[in-house]
Every structure is written in structure tokens, then in C-alpha cells.
Amino acid sequence: MTDLSDVAVLMPAFNGQADVERTLASFREASRVRVVIVDDGSTPPIVAPSIDGLDIEIVRMAKNGGIERALQAGIDALAERGVRYAARIDAGDLATPGRLAKQRAYLEAHARVAVVGMWTHVVAMNGAPLFDLTPPTDPAAIRRTMLARSCFAHPSLMLRVDAVREVGNYRAHYRAAEDLDLLLRLMTRYDGANLPEFGLYYELNEGGISATKRRTQTLSTLRLQLRYFRAANPLDWIGVVKSIAHLLLPYRALSAVKAKLFKAASR
Template sequence: MNELHDVAVLMPAFNGQADVERTLASFRETSTVNVLIVDDGSVPPIVAPAIDGMKIEILRMPKNGGIERALEAGIAALDARGMRYAARIDAGDLATPARLAKQRTYMEAHPRVAVVGMWTHVVSTEGAPLFDLTPPTEPGAIRRTMLARTCFTHPSLMLRIDAVIDAGNYRAQYRAAEDLDLILRLMQRHDGANLPEFGLFYELNESGISATKRRTQVISTLRLQLRHLRVTNPLDWAGVAKSVAHLVLPYRALRGLKARLLKSASSA
């Protein structure tokens, strides 16, 4: 039996055919991998590559509407197909071997968990290592710190689809922070966790959302922090202060400082 029969990789894509192919080719699993590419109005349209061990479908959006709408449509489509788990990844990122099997095994053993991520190697577009992201792994630690720091790398996530639908699915209300919005809603009724091992090589791309839509992302994050603020939790206030700093300081300076701090922490 295919142990990944109820799992589908969910990848939104806008142009970037070569990145789509490179990302999908990085998966190394012992079972057939289901993939749903949501083509968000690419010109020319994304073409499903022929990759051994993969069953690839493409859902075409009528026009480019942004990652939030693409993910919303993708989750709805996977739910209609009877899938239980959606494994996120973005074009340009690379998966580590057996990532999907490890995450599904964890989800099956922990029914209260609706979202599980993995630690992440952050690399340049040339593949050079920059720094690592090793957020908290246990639900309690994540819940305490989730407004103060990034506790999940979005393209590393595996999501329980029925919980995502019940929570209202992805939405465009908080542009460029659709992942945090969804996770905060999920964790009102469920737990979130990270596996304490690396599952993703995340490509830090200067044309990516975090760079090109930085101000929109920070404003959306700040709105979410204020909406979900726990006034007695000092870490929540620290998160608000950090978002305000992101609004007033240059992106490159903050990125460089973050990289230096993470490198120092990993070498300590």
C-alpha cells in the first residue's frame, strides 16, 4: 500500500517552470508522491513535468490572483479529492529525503496536531548556505512564542486538510502573511509542532514575497499580532516591537543582522 496515498504536495506557481521541475525532482520518498501545482496565471502556463514516482496534477487559476487565493483553491481541490494532508513547498525550494513520510507518521501519531513543520536550511539562489532556522518543536513552546518569532517555515509545513477547512482555509485578508493567519486560527483549536530535524532547503530569493512585499507582510503580521495579543505575555509585546522595527529599518540591514545572530547562535 502506498503510505502517502492521502498526502499531496501543494505548490503554488507563477511562471518559473525550471524552478518547479527542480523542486519536484528533489523529493525522495519510497512511495508514490501526489502533487497539485496551482498555476496562478503563468505565461506560458506551467507544464507538469514527467518525474518517476510522482503523480502530478495542475489546477489553473483563471488569472494571477496571488498566493493566498492560489493556496485557498489548492486546499479546496485537495479536500474535494479526499486527501487528508497537504505538504507545502514553493518553487525553488528543495525537500530532504523522506520528508513526507516523516511528517505523515508524526501526524498520524498526534491527532491533536493540525500543522507540523521541520527545521530549515536557508540558502542563496546559488545554493550557498546562509543560516539555519531551528524554531521550537513542542506545541507548548510554539504557543508561547508564536507572536514573538517565526515558529514555522511555511514551505516546510504539512497541514491536516479537514482542520484547515474548518478554520476557514487560507484567505487574502492578511496579504503576504497568509501562513501566520492560518496557523493562528488553527491553533485556537489544535496544536502545532516542528520535527527536530531538517526537512527543507529554503531559497532566499530577492524577488520573493518576503523581499518584494516586505512592507505589506510586516503590516499584515502586525495586524495579526494585535488581533491575537495576549496582554499578559511579554513575548507577544516583544513580537509587536519587532514588527514595528521592521517597518522603520531597511530590509537588507535587518536581514544581515538576522543572519549574523543565527550564525552566532548555531556556532555557540
């Protein structure tokens, strides 16, 4: 039996009690699972559900401050509790059986890796399959590709808590791209990897994607691409061009193209 006593699931939540409960109920591990929910000012407040095999604690933010501040507070809370590994997931997503044990074992065996993700099934809100995300698994390939495409599904990640705090934790400098900001900072000092198996069902909620958030996210991504730009790497140029296209083209048109490309790549 794998000891998961130094692992905690980190879930930020703003309202959505039912989604929180459904997501947490998806964890299936041989050991007890510790969970820290950061309630980002929900009304009514999130209530810790009673789920077999899970020990659930809630950290409450005084008011709604956004996912960046909620994750920052969550990492600090895990550090205070002596947790070594933070396993991310978002309300509405589902974990596959044994995900935590597999990721912890990988990090234990690879001291230079500070973040490990897994491949992801992307599903509609009714659970219907849409496409799969199978990003590179090798640290060198991820480093080459990092600015051209998303190499990690954020809710699939397991992170070393001390490494995250070492590079400055989550922060709000790049709104709606807090995950890419953190990952790029981590990879200036450590490696990142993905396990070549599926660890997450990611719920794609197109109705919740506003034009304002999409533009903010794209602008933040472009700023990060320019900050970490490597002129000798052709993939970095591709990433910048893609971000500019995202700013100029309608969301639904881009989504349709992405879905076709992902389906073709999965065949």
C-alpha cells in the same frame, strides 16, 4: 513502506517552470508521491513534468490572483480528491529525503496536531548555505513564542486538510502574511509542532523582495499580533516591537542582523 496515498504536495506556481521541475525532482520517498500544482495564471502555463515516483496534476486559475487565492483553491482541490494531508513547498525550494513519510507518521500519532513543520536550511540562489532555522518543536513552546518570531517555515509544513477548511482555509485578509493568519487560526483549536530535523532547503531570493511587499507583510503581521495579543506574555510585546522596527529600519540592515543572530544560535 509508508503509504502516502492520503498525502499530496501542494505547490502554488506563477511562471518559473524550471524552478517547479527542480523542486519536484528533489522529493525522495519510498512510496509514490502525489502532487497538485496550482498554476496562478502563468504565461506560458505551467506544464506538468514527468518525474519518476511522482503523479502530478495541475489546477489552473483563470487569472493571476496571488498566492492566498492559489493556496485556497489548492486546499479545496485536495479536499475534493479526498486528500487528508497537504505538504507545502514553493518553487525553488528543495525537500530532504523522506520528509513526507516522517511528517505523516507524526500527524498520525498526534491527533491534536493540525500542522507539523521541520527545521530549514536557508541557502542563497546558487545553493550556498546562509543560515539555519531551528524553531521550537514543542507545541507549548510554539504557542508561547508564536507572536515573537516565526515558528514555522511555511514551505516545510504538512497540514490536515480538514482542519484547514474547518478554520476558514487560506484567505486574503492579511496580504503577504497568509501563512501566519492560517496558523494562528489553526492554533485556536489545535496544536502545531516541528520535527527536530531538517526537511527543507529554502532559497532566499533577496532580489525578489520588494519594499512594497515587505511593508505589506509587516503591516499584516502587526495587525495579526495585535488581534491575538496576550498582555501577560512578554514575548508578545517583543513581537510587536520587532514589527515596528521592521517598518522603520531598512530591509538590508535587518537582514544582516538576522543572519548574524541565526548563525550565532546555530553554533
